[in-house]
Amino acid sequence: MxxxxxxxxxxxxxxxxxxxxxxxxxxxxxxxxxxxxxxxxxxxxxxxxxxxxxxxxxxxxxxxxxxxxxxxxxxxxxxxxxxxxxxxxxxxxxxRSEGPVGGQGTESQLDCPDGGLRAWLVVLGTAFSTLASLGYITSWGVFQSYYEQTLLKDHTPSSIAWIGSLQVCLVFLPGLISGRLFDLGIFKLPFVAASALLVTSTFLVAECTQYWQFVLCQGLATGLGVGMVFGPSLSVLGHWFKRKRGAAMGLTTLGSSVGGTVFPIATRTLIPAVGFPWTMRILAFILLFSLCIPCFTLARRLPPKAVSGGLFNFRAFKDSPPFTVYCVGVVFLFLGLFTVMTYIDISAVTNGVSPDYSFYLVSIVNASSLLGRVVSGILVDKTGAINFIAPTTFLAGIVTFAWPFATSKSSLTAIAVTYGFTSGTIIPGLAIPVFLLGDVSDIGRRTGMMMTLGALGGLFGAPISGAINRSSGGFKAVGYFAGTMMILAGIFMLATRYLVLRKLRGRF
Structure with missing residues (x-):
């Protein structure tokens, strides 16, 4: 110059x-x-x-x-x-406005609304989409316990856990495709089609009686529908919010806390009253109502842009080491994150807690995560995403270590509350570093790449824990495994911050 x-x-x-x-x-x-x-x-x-x-x-x-x-x-x-x-x-x-760090290119200079009626309607839509997607998936623990005791009692806990793991994996795996489509401007049609698939598959679960049917309907079809709904919802927020992304993400993930609280209670309350088939049909109608709102309110703001690199941009890992390290951390996170939510119900039953109370533990975890997500939404914008979620990831790992040693109703309830809060703080800020590690025009694909790699952890985490439980005869080794994975995730998050800032302390 x-x-x-x-x-x-x-x-x-x-x-x-x-x-x-x-x-x-x-x-x-x-x-x-x-x-x-x-x-x-x-x-x-x-x-x-x-x-x-x-x-x-x-x-x-x-x-x-x-x-x-x-x-x-x-x-x-x-x-x-x-x-x-x-x-x-x-x-x-x-x-001069700051561009992305650690990535390639510069962020669009178009100002984000960061508020206004249209932007907050988008938040409302994303909140209902997470209620019907992530909120529904995080209630899997109540199905795991019910299937082990009734419909699939002849199958091992590990094999039953594959149904829930497929759901978790497919929540994030389609993000690679949906993220790429989002960047190209293709959003509403796949979103509506995925919503229809999610509702239809839930109706079909009501007719399932054999293991392979549950795998196909509740594992594959439900997981795929959830994934194509959940991923683009997060990408939409990147178009409407910048300075207030943490707050918007926190409000968005409130939906998953509400869904994760309501669905387990509704399931275990309705099954004795109307039977399993009609319980699933009622859940399907709840999903139908919830998904109608985002279908009308969600919309892109920025014009599509054909970015180079293909469906899976391997060059992003080469050009941005912080992005690579962060994705590795997300894989470790998902290997351990869903273990407590999957097995806390059945672990309580094995320790003598009444099944009439144990299923509430899943709801308590999700209800407590609501407070964690509100706090996260407020503090992430003030402290930086990794500055907040890395310490809470460490805390969630410590609680996971302690979980197997809780054997009474009161101690398990305390674990459910503590783990719900600490784990609930992680999800709202998880995608924000990805927003900052590259250009906004590539935001959908980068988010999808992160989710796809995280899906590998979500796929194998619960079955590995189930296999450890079966071989060890208890949940202590399960807690050691899952807790270690989360501690490693926190370490990789801090490493990402160091690679961006080139110092041990700073806002990121």
Whole structure:
């Protein structure tokens, strides 16, 4: 970037005489186009001027061009990056919006609304979409316990857990496709089709009687529908919020807490009253109502952009090491995150807690996560996403270590409340670092890539825990495994922050 030094035509002959006599020359430096002003810069002589030009930032050269009677000399001026923008060599600033860190390209300069009726209607829609997707999935623990005791009691806990693991995996795995479609501007049609699939598969679960039928309907079909609903909902928020993304994400994930609280209680209350088939049909009608709202309120704001790199952009991992490290951390997180929610119900039953109370533990976990998500939505914007979710990930890992040692109703309830709060703080801020590690035009694909890799952890986490439970005869080793995975996830999150900031402390 160069600033121009102009000598007015009226002074032309005088300046030449001063140049020849080696007297002081005064130059006025201005560059209003670049937003900074450096005045009273003086060069004492022609020789000093040459020395000044040699000392400036490379490339070091001058250009002279004549327009009419005015002579214009362009001298390069070194610019320094400041906290608020660009500074010239005199310290005057030029404000410039910050782009993404650790990624490639720069973020769109279009201002996000960060509020207003239309933006908050989007939040309302995403809240209902997470209620019907993630909220429904996180109630799996009550189905795991019910199937082990009734419909699928001839199957091992690990094999039953594969149904729930397929759900969790497919919540995030389709994000790769849905994210790419979202970036290309294809959003509403896949979203409506996925909503129809989710409702239809829930109706079909009512007719299932054999293991493979549950795997097909409640595992594959339900999981696929949930995944195509959940992923694009998060990407939509990136179009409407920037400074308040944490708050918007926190309000969005409130829906999953409400769903995760309502669905288990409704399921275990309705089964004795109307039977399993009609229970599933009632749940399907709840999903139908919930999904109608986002179908009408969710919409993209920015125009589509055909970004390079294909469906799965491997170059993003090469160009952005922080993004790579963060994705590895998400894999470890999902290996351990859903273990307590899956097995806390059945672990309570094995420790002598009445089944009439044990199923409430899943609802207690999800209800407590509501408070965690509200707190997360408030603090993530103030402290930075990783600064908040990394410590709470460590806390959730510690609670996971303690869970198998809780054997009474009161201690298990305390674990449910504590784990619900700590784990609930993680999800709202999980996608925000991904928003910051690249261009906004690629936000859907990057989110989808992160979700796809996290899906691998979600797929194998619960079955591994079930296999450990069967081989060890208890849940202590299960807690050690899941807790360790979450501690590792927190370490990788902190490593991501270090790679971005190049220091151990800072806001990110």
């Amino acid at each position: 160069f600033a121009s030094i102009t000598k007015p035509s009226a002074m032309d002959s005088t300046l030449h005489r001063q140049h020849e006599e080696d007297e002081d020359l005064s130059f006025e430096l201005s560059s209003p186009r670049n937003g900074f002003d450096a005045t009273n810069m003086s060069v004492s002589s022609a020789d000093d001027k040459d020395k000044y030009m040699d000392s400036t930032a490379s490339p070091s050269f001058s250009m002279e061009k004549t327009k009419g009677n005015a002579q214009e000399t362009v001298i390069p001026v070194q610019l320094h990056k400041s906290r608020d923008g660009l500074l010239d060599s005199t310290g005057s600033g030029s404000s």
